[in-house]
Amino acid sequence: MATTPVWVLFVLLSVSLAEEVQLNYKPATKPVRLFTEEELQRYDGSEEGQPIYMAIKGVVFDVSKGKEFYGKDASYNALVGKDSTRAVAKMSLNPADLTSDTTGLTEEQLQSLDSVFEGTYKAKYPIVGYTAARLLNADGSPKKDFKPEAQPHFQTRDEF
Numbered sequence: 001m002a003t004t005p006v007w008v009l010f011v012l013l014s015v016s017l018a019e020e021v022q023l024n025y026k027p028a029t030k031p032v033r034l035f036t037e038e039e040l041q042r043y044d045g046s047e048e049g050q051p052i053y054m055a056i057k058g059v060v061f062d063v064s065k066g067k068e069f070y071g072k073d074a075s076y077n078a079l080v081g082k083d084s085t086r087a088v089a090k091m092s093l094n095p096a097d098l099t100s101d102t103t104g105l106t107e108e109q110l111q112s113l114d115s116v117f118e119g120t121y122k123a124k125y126p127i128v129g130y131t132a133a134r135l136l137n138a139d140g141s142p143k144k145d146f147k148p149e150a151q152p153h154f155q156t157r158d159e160f
């Protein structure tokens with residue numbers, strides 16, 4: 001019986017190690033993307049099988065696993081497919097509050113917003129991106145004070 005040359009064993013071992021490394025490779029953070037208002041609107045839960053997204057303070061969360069809250073005809077469906085910062089801060093489903101506008105919110109409402117952002121959304125749902133308004137000024141230039149959520153000690157109120 002012919003013995004297998006050592007170099008063949010070496011090549012086989014290298015290939016299997018390379019596969020192992022590739023299979024186990026996971027990027028440290030998932031890539032995120034930028035959403036225009038129109039893009040975000042496509043993920044409003046109206047189409048069965050499509051992911052459901054909503055933004056708070058310009059951070060886009062994939063809330064698909066909360067379909068019982070956010071899906072078509074569910075109680076909080078009005079919040080999805082858009083940035084609902086004001087509604088969440090005020091715990092209101094009034095159509096006038098379905099906006100990213102934080103003008104005139106009280107300290108108590110801002111605190112409540114932070115706690116829902118941290119305790120519910122960041123804890124429960126993956127971040128898939130940011131709204132264009134969060135990163136860019138109206139003229140398209142980048143906002144210098146942008147702080148990604150991955151940054152330690154990030155607080156939504158830092159940017160008010």
Ligand code: HEM
Nearest residue numbers: 063066069076079087088089090091092093116120121124
């Ligand atoms: C009578 C009024 C309301 C009651 C009884 C109520 C009840 C609840 C309950 C029981 C939960 C937790 C569900 C769970 O984790 O299984 C919840 C979650 C939540 N509620 Fe309400 N709610 C009310 C009004 C509102 C309003 C007006 C808003 C407007 C923004 C709101 C926004 C939310 C949000 C964002 C969550 C988190 C859902 C998630 O985990 O993704 N709620 N509510």
